[in-house]
Structures are given as structure tokens and as C-alpha cells.
Amino acid sequence: METKLKPSFLDEVASVPACGKINECVQCGVCSGSCTTAAHWEHPPRKIIAMVRAGMKDEVLNSSSIWYCVSCYLCTARCPRDIKPANIMHALEAIALNEGYKPPTKTTTMYRSFARSIEQNGRIYEFGFMLEYFLKTNPFAALRMLPMAFSLLTHKRMPLLPKAVKGRHQLNQMFHNITTGGSR
Amino acid sequence: MRYYAYYPGCSMEATGAPVEKAIKAIAKPLDIELMELEDWTCCGSSPFSGVDKVKAMAITARVLAQAEKTGLDLVTPCSSCYTILHEANELMKDDHKLAWQVHEALTSVGLNYNGTVKVRHIVEVIYNDVGVEALAAKVKRPMTGLKVACYHGCQQVRPEYGYDDREYPDWLDRISKALGAEPVNYPLKARCCGSSLVISETDMALDLIHKLLENAADNGAQAIVSTTCPLCHTALDAYQSAVNGKYKSHFNLPVLAVPQIIAVALGLDFKQAALDGNIVSPRKLLSPYFNGRTADSDAPAQKAAAG
Ligand code: SF4
Ligand code: SF4
Ligand code: SF4
Ligand code: SF4
Numbered sequence: 001m002e003t004k005l006k007p008s009f010l011d012e013v014a015s016v017p018a019c020g021k022i023n024e025c026v027q028c029g030v031c032s033g034s035c036t037t038a039a040h041w042e043h044p045p046r047k048i049i050a051m052v053r054a055g056m057k058d059e060v061l062n063s064s065s066i067w068y069c070v071s072c073y074l075c076t077a078r079c080p081r082d083i084k085p086a087n088i089m090h091a092l093e094a095i096a097l098n099e100g101y102k103p104p105t106k107t108t109t110m111y112r113s114f115a116r117s118i119e120q121n122g123r124i125y126e127f128g129f130m131l132e133y134f135l136k137t138n139p140f141a142a143l144r145m146l147p148m149a150f151s152l153l154t155h156k157r158m159p160l161l162p163k164a165v166k167g168r169h170q171l172n173q174m175f176h177n178i179t180t181g182g183s184r
Numbered sequence: 185m186r187y188y189a190y191y192p193g194c195s196m197e198a199t200g201a202p203v204e205k206a207i208k209a210i211a212k213p214l215d216i217e218l219m220e221l222e223d224w225t226c227c228g229s230s231p232f233s234g235v236d237k238v239k240a241m242a243i244t245a246r247v248l249a250q251a252e253k254t255g256l257d258l259v260t261p262c263s264s265c266y267t268i269l270h271e272a273n274e275l276m277k278d279d280h281k282l283a284w285q286v287h288e289a290l291t292s293v294g295l296n297y298n299g300t301v302k303v304r305h306i307v308e309v310i311y312n313d314v315g316v317e318a319l320a321a322k323v324k325r326p327m328t329g330l331k332v333a334c335y336h337g338c339q340q341v342r343p344e345y346g347y348d349d350r351e352y353p354d355w356l357d358r359i360s361k362a363l364g365a366e367p368v369n370y371p372l373k374a375r376c377c378g379s380s381l382v383i384s385e386t387d388m389a390l391d392l393i394h395k396l397l398e399n400a401a402d403n404g405a406q407a408i409v410s411t412t413c414p415l416c417h418t419a420l421d422a423y424q425s426a427v428n429g430k431y432k433s434h435f436n437l438p439v440l441a442v443p444q445i446i447a448v449a450l451g452l453d454f455k456q457a458a459l460d461g462n463i464v465s466p467r468k469l470l471s472p473y474f475n476g477r478t479a480d481s482d483a484p485a486q487k488a489a490a491g
Contacts, residue, residue: 074338
């Protein structure tokens with residue numbers, strides 16, 4: 001058996017494409033100051049980066065903070081060191097989900113429902129994906145969405161049936177290739 | 185006629201339907217031909233990269249590989265797709281382990297990607313390829329006196345693809361001006377609407393949408409001209425009543441996607457511009473432009489101009 005050195009948390013993050021420059025962060029705080037949703041983050045973006053560098057894996061991945069990133073890229077546009085904090089947040093999200101962390105946020109369930117919709121249909125089936133999400137979290141929260149969903153429906157903007165495209169087979173074959181390590 | 189490979193993105197088939205219809209309606213008058221990719225699949229978007237980065241990239245790479253076969257520039261109206269496609273396009277050129285995994289996955293289904301596709305946003309195509317002067321020359325129904333706040337949204341201008349200004353863009357303002365409308369100052373024009381989390385963090389997103397509507401109204405806008413992104417359009421249009429409910433506000437700001445207002449200015453009718461698909465109805469606001477200068481009374485004048 002091959003024994004692998006377990007990479008440090010920092011290495012794990014830095015090895016994700018577009019996240020390699022995390023080491024060059026100067027902790028200026030421009031990202032936190034620019035962040036559209038910073039008010040909701042227990043640990044704002046600058047602090048998350050500091051915590052990753054300090055190896056505080058459980059603290060970062062058990063927190064809901066990163067899940068408030070709305071991908072507005074203001075941090076990325078303004079960072080003086082070209083760090084791409086938005087990509088780092090998404091990389092952390094993926095690590096959290098893959099390693100079974102359960103941060104207190106419903107966005108994890110939303111992302112999973114979203115991904116499943118793509119795997120099933122090849123395209124996002126908005127109605128089905130929202131339905132799955134609300135059934136899994138809080139069906140009563142869906143009531144709030146009803147008037148909006150209804151007006152979308154009457155304006156022919158919310159098809160009730162999925163449109164599964166042929167390409168989904170190719171997608172799933174590609175996923176299989178990735179999970180099984182391909183030809184290696 | 186200019187030809188492009190066209191990738192609408194999933195939302196265009198549902199919540200974005202009116203935007204899509206308006207894009208199709210103006211393509212011909214603008215001398216552009218959008219050739220939709222066959223059997224396209226979702227671009228993956230940010231939720232997927234928060235679940236599995238390699239698979240997310242593979243999804244996007246399939247779209248790029250399909251587009252490469254056409255030899256044309258790949259145009260999308262969805263700002264989220266635009267960002268995702270762009271990012272994957274850059275990453276696929278890197279000599280990175282993940283890129284190689286994705287290349288292998290593509291090979292396993294008989295596809296391959298050489299990194300030659302140019303990813304473009306349709307607003308950028310209208311601005312640069314069609315051009316503001318050419319657009320102005322085609323106007324049959326000037327939108328004179330209509331005060332509009334031009335909402336560019338975030339992912340159309342960020343992170344960094346040499347596209348307009350990243351914080352205070354003005355391409356939609358220039359396009360609106362070419363149509364005769366009057367763009368107002370709109371400081372939040374490139375701030376995010378939070379749409380990616382509107383399902384799971386509804387209150388947070390409604391707060392962001394509320395700020396965008398308030399800022400437009402405070403600056404005297406009668407309508408918002410939004411970018412072609414179906415998510416931006418839906419956030420401002422379909423969620424406007426939810427914002428009013430939450431904040432006891434009375435916003436009644438029609439949200440005209442830029443192809444919709446172009447369609448009106450080019451002389452198309454209400455339905456052709458897909459304005460009947462808008463939830464905040466622009467009928468009353470736009471009636472002076474249709475009435476008196478409607479299709480009927482326009483027709484002879486148009487013929488005279490054409491002949
Ligand atoms: S803006 Fe860039 S350099 Fe400054 S703290 Fe954020 S990531 Fe670090
Ligand atoms: S991209 Fe995410 S982390 Fe960056 S400013 Fe926007 S919300 Fe904050
Ligand atoms: S970004 Fe949204 S609309 Fe675009 S393809 Fe992906 S899921 Fe579909
Ligand atoms: S403004 Fe909203 S919908 Fe538009 S690109 Fe940004 S997050 Fe997406």
C-alpha cells in the first residue's frame with residue numbers, strides 16, 4: 001500500500017485551481033470591506049484566509065460564513081494581491097461538503113439539490129430543484145415563495161416539467177470517469 | 185450578417201423566457217445570427233463548484249468543447265454562465281492536475297478541447313460588434329424622455345475579462361442613450377442582487393434587491409434597463425412584490441431587459457418585445473411610445489423610410 005503524507009489544510013486549499021496565491025495575502029482587509037454580504041459572516045473573508053493559513057480547518061469548515069458568498073467578485077476585483085477570495089470560498093465549500101462537515105446553513109442542501117438536478121436532467125430544472133430543496137429543509141418556507149412562483153407560472157416562466165436533454169448521458173459518463181480515476 | 189455560437193443557459197428556458205424571446209426578436213434586425221449549440225447542458229454555475237470542483241469544470245468544459253467545433257465565438261446572455269465559462273476556459277489552458285482530469289473525462293466521451301474558444305457576453309457583442317452608432321441609426325421609435333437606471337449586475341463586469349469598467353460600467357447607459365432614453369445616475373448599477381442565494385437566504389437577497397430598487401427610484405428612474413442576465417432580470421422583476429411586502433414599499437418599476445427596450449425602439453410590438461412576460465407590467469409606462477407612434481401609424485412611415 002502506498003502511504004501518502006496528508007497535506008496540510010493550507011496546501012489542500014492552495015492546490016485548487018485559481019486559489020494558489022492564498023499565501024501572498026497581506027491581510028489588508030479590502031476583501032472584507034468590499035464584501036456584499038460581510039454583515040452575515042461570523043468570520044469575514046480576510047479572517048477566513050488568515051484562519052486557513054493558521055490551519056484552523058474545523059473552525060473554518062464548521063462555520064456558516066463562507067456559505068454567504070454570493071459570487072459578486074468585488075473582493076476579487078479589488079484585491080491588491082490578485083488572491084481571488086471568491087474562488088477560495090467556493091473551494092472551501094467543496095472541501096466542507098466532501099469531508100462531511102455540517103455547517104449551520106441551508107445553502108449546503110440548496111447546492112446539493114442544484115447539483116442533483118444537473119446530474120438528472122443535464123440542465124437545471126428550476127421548479128423541481130426548488131421543490132426538492134424546500135421538502136428537504138422547511139416545506140413551510142415554500143409558502144412564502146408561492147405568490148412569486150405563481151406569477152412566474154402565469155407569465156409562462158416556470159415550466160412544471162423537466163426537460164431532460166440527451167447530453168446528460170455524456171455528462172454522467174464524464175462524472176464516472178472522474179470518480180473512478182479514468183484510465184489510470 | 186455576423187455569426188455566433190449561442191449558449192442560452194438553463195434559466196433562459198424558464199424564468200428568463202421573456203429575455204430570450206426578445207433576444208431572438210432583435211437578432212435579425214441587428215444583423216446577428218445566433219446559432220444555438222446542439223444538445224447543450226448546464227454550465228455548472230457556482231453552486232456546482234461549491235460541491236465538486238472537478239465535476240463542475242467538466243460540465244463547463246463540455247460546453248466549451250461543443251462550441252469549439254463550430255469555430256465561432258461563444259456568446260451567452262447569462263452573466264453567471266459568462267463568468268463560469270470564462271473561468272473554466274482559462275483553467276483548461278493551465279497545466280494543472282484538475283485540467284488533465286477534465287481532459288481525460290472529455291476524451292472518454294469522444295470530445296476534446298484545445299482552448300481556442302472566445303467566450304463573450306451578448307451585451308458586449310451588441311456594444312462592440314453591432315455598435316452604438318449603428319444601433320442609433322436603426323431606431324424607429326425613439327424612447328425620448330424615458331428615465332432609466334441601467335443595471336449591469338455583477339458577473340457581467342467582474343471578475344476581470346477586459347469588459348467595461350468593473351465597478352461603474354456604462355455600456356448599458358450608452359446603449360439606452362442611443363435608443364433615445366435618458367439614463368439616470370445609478371451608483372448601485374454593478375452591485376450584486378444576491379440571486380444565487382435567493383432560495384436559501386431569502387431575506388438577505390431581498391435586502392440586496394430592495395437597495396437596488398430604492399437606489400434606482402431615488403435617482404428618478406421610471407424603469408430599470410437590466411442586462412440580459414435572466415437571473416438579474418428575475419431578481420428585480422419577479423421579486424419586486426416580495427420586496428414591497430417585506431419593506432412596506434410601493435415600488436412599481438418595470439424592468440426592461442436591454443433586448444426588450446431595443447426591440448421597442450426598433451419598432452417591434454409589445455408581444456414581440458416579450459413585454460407581456462414581465463411581472464411588473466411596463467404597459468402603462470410604455471403606452472405613449474406605442475400609441476401615436478404604434479405599429480399602425482408607424483407602418484407607412486417605415487415603408488417610406490425603407491423604400
Ligand atoms: S484583499 Fe486580498 S490581500 Fe487583502 S486581505 Fe483580502 S485576500 Fe488578502
Ligand atoms: S465574491 Fe463572495 S467573498 Fe467576495 S465580496 Fe462577493 S460575496 Fe464577498
Ligand atoms: S449559470 Fe445558471 S443559467 Fe447558466 S447554465 Fe448554469 S444554471 Fe444554467
Ligand atoms: S447581479 Fe445577481 S443575477 Fe446578476 S450576475 Fe450578479 S448575482 Fe447573478
